[in-house]
Amino acid sequence: MDWDKLRIFHTVAEARSFTRAGTLLNLSQSAVSRQISALEESLNTPLFHRHARGLILTEHGEFLYNTVHEVFGKLSMAEAILQDARDSPQGVLKVTATVAFGSFWLAARIRNFVEAYPQINVRVLLDDRELDLGMREADVAVRLHKPKQPDLVQRRLMSVHIHACASRDYVAAHGMPRTIDDLDRHRLIIYGDNAPETLSGVNWLADLGRPPGRPREAVLRINNIYGLVQAVSSGLGIAGIPDYISRDRPDIVRVLPEIDGPTFETYFVYPEELRNSKKIQVFRDFLIGAVTDTEF
Incomplete structure (x- = not known):
């Protein structure tokens, strides 16, 4: 198979559109379109279903995509390792x-x-889903839980504590709760339904001091911590916020302030194959230094 055509096929499969x-x-x-048609002809099988709303991989197309994606991931890993054989840290570093x-x-x-490292091209990929480091969707990650994959190098960074917080404007308008029971008379903002396993216990304020199965009602549910913080900052209510x-x-x-919420451990992780990568080593040292300078 022609690698140029496979490269184009891989891009089309991810974009779901020739354009x-x-x-x-x-x-x-x-x-x-001509390159994809030529590839389909050489393989004697259709790879895409053509629809007005876009392209959908056929069964054979899905199989080929998974294979090509894995190969390209390994080639990208090899390229990163070879680049790091140079004297100074350089090249692209994808951080998620x-x-x-x-x-x-x-x-x-x-x-x-x-x-400090202008020769390293940093790309930060923010996503609440976990990108696949083995397939080089990213080079390194900061995770809010201990990784389970055995082929990842991991370094604990810090503990993250969740505390009950409100904006100064909210406290001025609604008063400061003094006891757990006072929360029954305040507006709560919680993470939302189906919180991921890594955020287990994030909605502790709804259950705090309440009978089992009878949580406090929330004025807002939002499944993103960034959005939750913005809602708190606006004066809407009280929520659990990371320190x-x-x-x-x-x-x-x-x-x-006398009541502590859940605690999460953060980890810096990367594939075993990149253990000797210079750019990852210096980024690891940067993170450790930044954590040391952070007062919790």
Whole structure:
């Protein structure tokens, strides 16, 4: 099989459109379509169902995509390892983290790393789903739980504590709760239904001091920590907020400070194959230094 055609096929399969794939590949839509047709002809099987709303992989197309995706992932890994054989850290470094941690903590500190290592092209990918490091969707990750995959190198970074918080405007308008029972008379914001396993216990305020199976009603449910913080900041109500966010927000105050919420451990992880990568080593050291400088 022609590798150029497979590269184009891989892009089309992810874009689900000849036009979008052409933009990514800097080719015309007709050129992309011709390459896919030639690949299908050489394999004597259709790879896509053509629909007005886009392209859908056939069963054979799905099989080929999975195979090509795995091969390209391994080639990308090999390229990264070869690049790191040079004397100084350089090249692309893809870092993934959750939307909240990446937005509030990492993005506020990444400047020091970028300025210290200008030859490293940092790409931060914020996503609440876990990107596949083995398939090189990212090089390294900050995870809010201990990874289960045996082929990942992991380094514990810090503990994240959840505290009950509200905005100063909310407290001025509705008063400061003094006891757990006072929460029954306040507006609560919670993470929402079907919280992921990694955020187990994040809605502790709804259950705190309540009979089993009878949680407090929430004024708002929102399945994103960043959005939850914005709602609290607006003065809507009280919510559980990670300390790496609340400590840097003068508009937010802790309520019921004698009560602690859940604790999550954060880990820096990357594939075993990249253990000797210079750019990952210096990024690891940067994170450890940033954690040390952070007062919790």
